[in-house]
Amino acid sequence: MATVIRKRKNPSASRPSRAANPIELPDGMRDRIAAKAYELWNQRGRREGRDLEDWLDAETIVMEEIHEARE
Numbered sequence: 001m002a003t004v005i006r007k008r009k010n011p012s013a014s015r016p017s018r019a020a021n022p023i024e025l026p027d028g029m030r031d032r033i034a035a036k037a038y039e040l041w042n043q044r045g046r047r048e049g050r051d052l053e054d055w056l057d058a059e060t061i062v063m064e065e066i067h068e069a070r071e
Helices: 029-043 051-070
Strands: none
Touching (some): 029 051
């Protein structure tokens, strides 16, 4: 008797990826984050392979600055 193996459909395959629908940032926000990420990269000794960490930290810092300015 042969065993039949059925592949399950990947439920996420039918959903559009986030890359297909990037989040729109307010004017100037991307440049501000990029500048802060570059600043962090320099301060941290220009470590290679940490670009995502620098970017995410820069996002957090910029968002906190905006939040504080609105208070």
